[in-house]
Amino acid sequence: MTVAVRFRRHLRRLLLLLASCCLLSLLLSAYFLFTNSSPSMQLGQSPEPACAQPLSMSPYHQLPYPYPPNPPHTHVHTDPVVLVLVESQYSQLGQDIVAILESAHFPPLLKLRGLPLVLRTNQALWDCCVVSSSPLLHLTKPGTDRGALPGEDWTSFSSNHSTYQAVLHARAKDGAGAGSGDNPGPGFSLGLQATVVQDMGLYDGVRRVLFGQGLGYWLHRLILVDAISYLTNRKLTLGLDRHILVDIDDIFVGKEGTRMNTKDVKVLLDTQRQLRSQISNFTFNLGFSGKFYHTGEHNIPVDMGYAVAPHHSGVYPVHLQLYKAWRRVWNIQVTSTEEYPHLKPARYRKGFIHNNIMISIFMTHLSNYGNDRLGLYTFVHLASFLRSWTNLKLHTLPPLQLAHKYFQLFPEQRNPLWQNPCDDKRHKDIWSKEKTCDRLPKFMVIGPQKTGTTALYLFLLMHPSISSNFPSPKTYEEVQFFNTNNYHKGIDWYMEFFPVPSNVTTDFLFEKSANYFPSEESPRRAAALLPKAKIITLLINPSDRAYSWYQHQRAHEDHAALQFTFYDVISARPGAPAELRSLQSRCLIPGLYSTHLERWLTYYPANQVMIIDGHQLRTDPATVMDEVQKFLGVTPHFNYSQALTFDPQKGFWCQLLEGGKTKCLGKSKGRKYPPMEPEAHAYLSRYYREHNVELSKLLHRLGQPLPSWLREELQKVSGIKLCDIHLGISL
Ligand SMILES: Nc1ncnc2c1ncn2[C@@H]1O[C@H](COP(=O)(O)OS(=O)(=O)O)[C@@H](OP(=O)(O)O)[C@H]1O
Numbered sequence: 001m002t003v004a005v006r007f008r009r010h011l012r013r014l015l016l017l018l019a020s021c022c023l024l025s026l027l028l029s030a031y032f033l034f035t036n037s038s039p040s041m042q043l044g045q046s047p048e049p050a051c052a053q054p055l056s057m058s059p060y061h062q063l064p065y066p067y068p069p070n071p072p073h074t075h076v077h078t079d080p081v082v083l084v085l086v087e088s089q090y091s092q093l094g095q096d097i098v099a100i101l102e103s104a105h106f107p108p109l110l111k112l113r114g115l116p117l118v119l120r121t122n123q124a125l126w127d128c129c130v131v132s133s134s135p136l137l138h139l140t141k142p143g144t145d146r147g148a149l150p151g152e153d154w155t156s157f158s159s160n161h162s163t164y165q166a167v168l169h170a171r172a173k174d175g176a177g178a179g180s181g182d183n184p185g186p187g188f189s190l191g192l193q194a195t196v197v198q199d200m201g202l203y204d205g206v207r208r209v210l211f212g213q214g215l216g217y218w219l220h221r222l223i224l225v226d227a228i229s230y231l232t233n234r235k236l237t238l239g240l241d242r243h244i245l246v247d248i249d250d251i252f253v254g255k256e257g258t259r260m261n262t263k264d265v266k267v268l269l270d271t272q273r274q275l276r277s278q279i280s281n282f283t284f285n286l287g288f289s290g291k292f293y294h295t296g297e298h299n300i301p302v303d304m305g306y307a308v309a310p311h312h313s314g315v316y317p318v319h320l321q322l323y324k325a326w327r328r329v330w331n332i333q334v335t336s337t338e339e340y341p342h343l344k345p346a347r348y349r350k351g352f353i354h355n356n357i358m359i360s361i362f363m364t365h366l367s368n369y370g371n372d373r374l375g376l377y378t379f380v381h382l383a384s385f386l387r388s389w390t391n392l393k394l395h396t397l398p399p400l401q402l403a404h405k406y407f408q409l410f411p412e413q414r415n416p417l418w419q420n421p422c423d424d425k426r427h428k429d430i431w432s433k434e435k436t437c438d439r440l441p442k443f444m445v446i447g448p449q450k451t452g453t454t455a456l457y458l459f460l461l462m463h464p465s466i467s468s469n470f471p472s473p474k475t476y477e478e479v480q481f482f483n484t485n486n487y488h489k490g491i492d493w494y495m496e497f498f499p500v501p502s503n504v505t506t507d508f509l510f511e512k513s514a515n516y517f518p519s520e521e522s523p524r525r526a527a528a529l530l531p532k533a534k535i536i537t538l539l540i541n542p543s544d545r546a547y548s549w550y551q552h553q554r555a556h557e558d559h560a561a562l563q564f565t566f567y568d569v570i571s572a573r574p575g576a577p578a579e580l581r582s583l584q585s586r587c588l589i590p591g592l593y594s595t596h597l598e599r600w601l602t603y604y605p606a607n608q609v610m611i612i613d614g615h616q617l618r619t620d621p622a623t624v625m626d627e628v629q630k631f632l633g634v635t636p637h638f639n640y641s642q643a644l645t646f647d648p649q650k651g652f653w654c655q656l657l658e659g660g661k662t663k664c665l666g667k668s669k670g671r672k673y674p675p676m677e678p679e680a681h682a683y684l685s686r687y688y689r690e691h692n693v694e695l696s697k698l699l700h701r702l703g704q705p706l707p708s709w710l711r712e713e714l715q716k717v718s719g720i721k722l723c724d725i726h727l728g729i730s731l
Pocket of ligand 1: 449514548551552
């Protein structure tokens with residue numbers, strides 16, 4: 001089973017668990033809220049500004065970051081299920097819970113039965129401040145947000161139990177609250193309303209963070225980030241270092257009169273000085289592109305290996321010529337894009353490396369025109385906001401180093417994921433007018449090898465509306481785009497393999513690369529570029545497949561295959577020679593059908609995937625081809641019973657030509673070799689047993705019949721009837 005499949009299963013399980021916990025929490029909350037509304041204590045008010053008060057007696061408030069160890073409750077739940085309670089904007093159930101706390105329909109004072117917590121609802125508050133001693137804080141820096149808080153529906157919390165620790169305090173506008181003589185509880189300051197509290201789990205073993213209003217309030221969002229970190233024991237925490245680079249694009253471009261003048265440059269330098277007080281070495285980056293690059297008049301160094309390449313210059317979708325020109329003429333090693341994979345939403349933007357040019361997303365685009373003061377104001381205030389309210393540390397680096405840093409931080413982004421430029425209007429507009437997105441396959445035969453893929457390929461080409469890719473001009477072999485380094489040659493390279501269809505709606509282009517089936521990368525890459533494509537796979541008995549593949553290797557004079565018997569290959573142990581082990585895995589792994597199929601089904605819906613019984617294609621190709629035509633929706637219907645004939649000499653079905661001649665596959669398909677030894681047969685039956693069981697379950701789930709070879713293999717599985725397997729009883 002692949003990591004992706006396992007992850008999906010875990011995720012599904014986790015979501016179910018979350019949903020059940022939410023439901024339970026909802027019921028409990030509703031029960032508590034409705035069954036007891038008498039306050040157990042008076043709430044206080046203080047004339048002092050918020051957070052100027054001495055803080056609670058909580059045993060934790062003195063403890064510095066990193067967070068204290070788990071509270072001494074014996075059964076503290078640190079499972080992130082509690083996150084759902086605060087994740088109000090993104091989860092329907094969480095929304096309900098926060099809505100309860102915000103609701104204007106409850107009496108002003110509530111006590112939660114079963115929990116030592118009192119809620120005061122529907123308040124107008126002001127002067128909100130972050131409690132500096134809260135152990136929750138990581139990203140958030142203590143400070144006071146003066147003035148009225150938005151809305152008049154705030155809920156505040158008080159308690160006399162040390163499990164609760166205030167995170168945010170505010171003052172009640174109407175003067176309500178605990179009098180100066182009241183005791184608001186150990187976790188709370190006298191006279192202040194706690195609007196966000198952290199439950200350490202000391203009371204009932206459940207750690208929580210309770211918000212007295214939604215996440216519309218900006219400080220709540222900051223606290224939410226810390227709450228997630230706290231509740232997951234820092235598993236979901238980002239570091240505090242951030243890098244910033246500001247490009248001023250094309251400073252010499254723009255109409256006469258709108259370009260930067262001396263005054264603009266002076267203000268720019270002044271801003272740079274201010275920013276340097278907060279970000280050491282901060283330097284505005286002069287971006288150059290287009291025809292003004294390298295004009296040299298201004299004596300500004302431009303050989304930094306970097307050029308701004310905004311979307312209109314075609315960084316993504318990739319124009320290969322541009323990359324080559326950059327490299328050759330200006331030795332560009334890094335540029336930036338805001339289009340990959342799409343312009344919006346900005347948080348999904350990524351970088352990638354193509355043709356040794358790093359394309360990263362650090363570009364923050366300042367206007368290239370004169371008189372721009374707003375941009376400068378924004379950057380200065382952004383930096384001071386971050387310094388005042390967060391513990392983030394801002395750094396800067398020159399573009400090249402920053403790009404290296406970027407891919408060091410996000411190595412998974414190095415490899416691009418190509419998409420169809422015509423699926424996004426902005427991409428299409430950038431895409432060259434001479435290019436078309438119609439030179440892409442509508443369906444693919446993905447393998448695995450030795451299952452009859454070439455026969456299927458030949459039969460498909462007999463159909464008047466179906467055409468395939470051109471063979472590789474160098475190797476005459478399959479394209480192998482999605483599973484090899486060919487992928488890094490880009491989609492232009494791939495499209496060159498296909499003819500321009502004469503009729504886009506009726507013509508069916510396809511590609512057959514038999515190694516796509518077991519490849520880890522192929523399904524994700526194929527689905528990104530060809531999400532609507534239909535996928536055809538052929539399965540024969542994996543033992544026969546392995547044997548045919550071994551014979552194929554021998555015919556190609558593979559050194560190890562000639563040296564070792566088939567049994568040696570399939571039964572090689574971990575300490576065997578590397579050459580043998582490599583041959584073994586290439587021989588056996590493609591036959592783990594259920595694993596590979598599950599991966600394809602992660603990226604493609606089941607109705608786009610056709611699983612053909614390769615044995616049936618061999619014995620009754622006309623019936624299979626009828627089903628294939630139906631699956632593809634291709635017209636006109638082609639009569640394969642008339643077009644194919646069994647060739648007794650070849651021992652296989654072949655194309656019937658005029659005059660009764662036949663066109664069969666070459667010598668390399670349908671080879672003559674001795675039958676597999678019984679010992680190897682038995683070994684492989686055992687080896688593939690579990691996987692065949694998994695395959696039968698998968699086919700059952702998809703509502704597909706079991707091929708006869710699979711039935712036979714399953715019958716060898718002792719004591720287990722097929723119907724048991726279908727019912728999901730494991731062996
Ligand atoms: N009609 C017809 N003609 C010839 N061969 C046929 C046909 N139908 C199925 N087969 C079986 O296809 C096997 C080769 O599979 P592939 O074409 O997928 O092989 S490859 O991966 O492309 O090398 C090949 O395997 P071998 O018998 O081991 O050569 C054949 O058994």
